[in-house]
Amino acid sequence: MNTNLKISNVTKIYPGCVANDNVSLEFNSGKIYALLGENGAGKSTLVKILSGVIIPDEGKIYLNENNLKLNSPLDAKKNDIGMVFQHFNLFETLSVFENLIIDSDEQREVLREKIDSIMRKYNFSIDLDIPVLNLSAGQKQKVEIIRCLIRSPKVLIMDEPTSVLTEQETSELFLSLKKFSEEGILIIYITHKLKEVIELCDEVAVMRRGKLVSVSEIKNENIESLANKMVGQNLKTIKKKKEKNSSDKLINITNLNFISEDPFETNLSDINFSVNRGECLGIAGISGNGQSELFQVLSGEIISDKNSIEFNKNYIGDLNPQERREYLMAFSPEDRLEQAAIPQMAIFENVALNNYKSSNFFNNGLINENKIKEHSKKIISDFNVNTDNIELKSQFLSGGNLQKLIIGRELITSPDLLICFNPTWGLDVGAINYIHETLIKINEQNKSIILISTDTDELLKLSDKISVIHKGKLSKIMDADEVTSEKLGILMGGGN
Amino acid sequence: MIIDVNFVGLIIASIMASAVPLILASCGELITERSGVLNLGVEGMMIIGAISGFALMTVTGSLIIAVFGAMLAGVLISTIFAFLTQTLITNHVATGLALTIFGIGISAMIGKNFVGIPGKEFPVLFESLKDTIPLLSPILFGHSVVFYFAFALPFVTSYFLKKTKIGLIVRAVGDSPESASNQGINVKLVRYACILYGGAMCGLAGAYLSMIYTPQWIENMTGGRGWIALALVVFSTWNPIKILIGAMIFGGLTIIQFHMQAIGVRIPVQFLTALPYIVTIIVLVVISRDSRKIRLSTPSSLGKSFYKDN
Numbered sequence: 001m002n003t004n005l006k007i008s009n010v011t012k013i014y015p016g017c018v019a020n021d022n023v024s025l026e027f028n029s030g031k032i033y034a035l036l037g038e039n040g041a042g043k044s045t046l047v048k049i050l051s052g053v054i055i056p057d058e059g060k061i062y063l064n065e066n067n068l069k070l071n072s073p074l075d076a077k078k079n080d081i082g083m084v085f086q087h088f089n090l091f092e093t094l095s096v097f098e099n100l101i102i103d104s105d106e107q108r109e110v111l112r113e114k115i116d117s118i119m120r121k122y123n124f125s126i127d128l129d130i131p132v133l134n135l136s137a138g139q140k141q142k143v144e145i146i147r148c149l150i151r152s153p154k155v156l157i158m159d160e161p162t163s164v165l166t167e168q169e170t171s172e173l174f175l176s177l178k179k180f181s182e183e184g185i186l187i188i189y190i191t192h193k194l195k196e197v198i199e200l201c202d203e204v205a206v207m208r209r210g211k212l213v214s215v216s217e218i219k220n221e222n223i224e225s226l227a228n229k230m231v232g233q234n235l236k237t238i239k240k241k242k243e244k245n246s247s248d249k250l251i252n253i254t255n256l257n258f259i260s261e262d263p264f265e266t267n268l269s270d271i272n273f274s275v276n277r278g279e280c281l282g283i284a285g286i287s288g289n290g291q292s293e294l295f296q297v298l299s300g301e302i303i304s305d306k307n308s309i310e311f312n313k314n315y316i317g318d319l320n321p322q323e324r325r326e327y328l329m330a331f332s333p334e335d336r337l338e339q340a341a342i343p344q345m346a347i348f349e350n351v352a353l354n355n356y357k358s359s360n361f362f363n364n365g366l367i368n369e370n371k372i373k374e375h376s377k378k379i380i381s382d383f384n385v386n387t388d389n390i391e392l393k394s395q396f397l398s399g400g401n402l403q404k405l406i407i408g409r410e411l412i413t414s415p416d417l418l419i420c421f422n423p424t425w426g427l428d429v430g431a432i433n434y435i436h437e438t439l440i441k442i443n444e445q446n447k448s449i450i451l452i453s454t455d456t457d458e459l460l461k462l463s464d465k466i467s468v469i470h471k472g473k474l475s476k477i478m479d480a481d482e483v484t485s486e487k488l489g490i491l492m493g494g495g496n
Numbered sequence: 497m498i499i500d501v502n503f504v505g506l507i508i509a510s511i512m513a514s515a516v517p518l519i520l521a522s523c524g525e526l527i528t529e530r531s532g533v534l535n536l537g538v539e540g541m542m543i544i545g546a547i548s549g550f551a552l553m554t555v556t557g558s559l560i561i562a563v564f565g566a567m568l569a570g571v572l573i574s575t576i577f578a579f580l581t582q583t584l585i586t587n588h589v590a591t592g593l594a595l596t597i598f599g600i601g602i603s604a605m606i607g608k609n610f611v612g613i614p615g616k617e618f619p620v621l622f623e624s625l626k627d628t629i630p631l632l633s634p635i636l637f638g639h640s641v642v643f644y645f646a647f648a649l650p651f652v653t654s655y656f657l658k659k660t661k662i663g664l665i666v667r668a669v670g671d672s673p674e675s676a677s678n679q680g681i682n683v684k685l686v687r688y689a690c691i692l693y694g695g696a697m698c699g700l701a702g703a704y705l706s707m708i709y710t711p712q713w714i715e716n717m718t719g720g721r722g723w724i725a726l727a728l729v730v731f732s733t734w735n736p737i738k739i740l741i742g743a744m745i746f747g748g749l750t751i752i753q754f755h756m757q758a759i760g761v762r763i764p765v766q767f768l769t770a771l772p773y774i775v776t777i778i779v780l781v782v783i784s785r786d787s788r789k790i791r792l793s794t795p796s797s798l799g800k801s802f803y804k805d806n
């Protein structure tokens with residue numbers, strides 16, 4: 001049976017922002033649709049409206065000519081619309097099985113049978129009786145998908161599903177999605193990754209600032225044309241000039257170990273690497289394989305053995321982040337709002353937190369506000385942060401602007417080494433481009449970078465050398481030119 | 497020296513009787529906390545239950561009205577908490593503390609007229625069987641219906657949480673209210689229900705104290721049992737069976753230290769009085785130290801307000 005889903009003149013206005021501005025779209029089963037847009041373009045709002053999480057101010061949704069009243073997620077489920085959210089909607093401490101059955105009224109035995117047959121059909125293998133927190137991101141996503149499939153949906157919406165997946169997991173997901181599509185499920189795929197749109201989808205709708213800007217068939221598009229539609233201007237493609245780097249060692253890690261007392265953290269074992277001046281070392285891996293612990297050890301949030309980290313010919317393993325900054329290291333953590341900045345504090349106050357010795361932010365214990373503000377303004381203009389109000393609370397900056405502010409705060413001291421962890425996570429193409437350009441510039445000034453990232457494309461683009469972290473162990477360090485994303489994917493999955 | 501087995505039986509029975517209010521209040525609070533709500537008003541709800549039960553018994557003369565009235569009083573006062581924390585999104589900790597202060601104050605005010613009035617005898621079950629089996633009879637028979645209910649409650653609670661659909665929903669809400677809401681579960685409704693249930697159990701615990709355990713009204717007669725109940729929930733890592741163990745240890749040591757004081761054991765009284773608190777916590781910490789299990793049974797959203805922004 002054919003499924004036809006129609007969105008008609010949907011508008012959703014938030015204070016100070018039109019999330020969806022009179023959007024109309026039509027979908028038919030048998031095809032995979034991409035909904036493409038930068039962060040804040042309104043695509044998540046639109047699919048949350050389709051799944052009943054958000055109620056639109058105006059507009060109607062029709063499924064096979066029937067006007068749907070979607071006032072809660074339950075309504076969407078009843079109308080056979082299933083959605084896999086970007087941030088998993090799973091209950092971490094409940095078992096996989098409990099997660100799957102929570103919204104169903106059928107008998108447990110019947111459901112188990114049903115789940116088993118779904119898993120057999122699509123070749124999923126997940127232990128149903130372990131708690132969800134023991135699963136990898138890819139497995140968690142499968143749990144979400146199974147949860148939708150139990151209800152035999154007519155429409156399946158996937159919100160940025162690959163942001164946490166490896167290359168292999170992504171291609172497995174694509175195979176499954178194609179299979180679902182052949183079976184008559186209408187698939188709407190939300191993403192800002194252009195490559196995926198080209199690879200997977202049949203039709204693409206592009207959104208920008210809450211408005212629908214174009215609907216077209218994939219065969220008439222290419223990556224550049226889509227990128228330009230998405231951003232609304234011509235993007236320059238950036239490329240790193242690979243030069244012969246110096247062999248002057250800046251940081252040298254030897255026999256670094258970290259054993260955590262928290263069973264949900266990853267232990268690091270026997271980490272050895274070094275980075276030369278002007279070089280970018282990329283560290284790839286699926287999230288949760290020790291990246292966060294490695295970042296914390298490198299930044300000094302976790303203190304390690306004094307001799308395990310040699311930086312600029314000083315042993316600094318036992319120093320805290322502030323002391324490491326004095327040796328000209330700088331850090332950009334993964335979680336922008338929790339680790340890098342304090343959301344409730346103003347921009348200039350957040351700038352003052354990086355209080356390096358020569359800054360004169362504080363005189364005799366008093367805050368030198370003028371000095372800090374002057375400094376903050378310089379960061380904002382130098383690093384293209386899109387605001388002129390330095391008194392703004394940092395939580396109101398978009399992800400991209402906040403990241404620019406953080407990188408700017410770190411770089412203004414011209415450090416010798418910048419350690420960043422997923423610097424472009426969740427950012428839109430424009431902001432990603434800017435951050436990438438900035439990172440390349442750092443290398444050109446003969447400064448070094450350690451880039452811990454789960455985005456393989458980003459690593460291949462920016463790194464001179466790449467290593468992969470898997471279960472707290474680092475693979476051998478490879479020249480970036482010799483590595484392909486397939487090879488990285490295998491190493492990330494624990495293969496050779 | 498010959499130890500009378502029936503005397504031992506009686507001591508065990510009295511230990512169990514002193515554990516009853518702790519078990520009732522803890523199991524109620526456990527459900528509330530499993531849904532992610534931290535209600536520190538246990539002491540206040542218990543004392544309200546105690547005065548309501550006693551007052552209703554004196555005024556109406558009906559024990560049934562008194563017991564259910566006490567539970568209803570617990571429900572009503574916890575409704576205030578639920579309305580504040582769930583509808584007006586106030587802070588759980590501050591609201592709970594206020595509830596306790598409010599409960600103690602208002603119970604003292606209502607209770608003024610009931611001081612010194614003797615209580616009524618509460619009927620016991622299976623009294624005719626009291627002399628049939630040595631040792632076991634005094635433990636098993638001749639107790640109030642609330643007593644039997646209390647000792648069944650941890651097992652029922654455990655079954656409810658693990659095996660029933662609604663139990664699963666309660667745990668899910670406590671784990672992640674956001675996910676639950678996106679799954680179409682009415683988080684507020686679940687939390688309201690859990691808070692009200694907790695209130696009813698605390699009311700019953702209070703009524704047990706003023707109507708059965710020491711049938712009279714004394715100001716502030718809960719005497720910190722509400723706080724012990726709260727501590728039991730946390731140190732048992734939200735496990736009803738461990739609450740039972742903890743309550744028994746606490747009740748046991750309280751009774752035994754009384755006897756020790758009476759015999760005149762040469763240990764400072766202060767230390768003896770503190771003993772139940774210390775030992776209970778040590779034992780519960782030791783039996784629940786598996787950090788993986790703690791993670792799995794701790795309601796991740798405990799004490800955090802949830803509001804949906806549409």
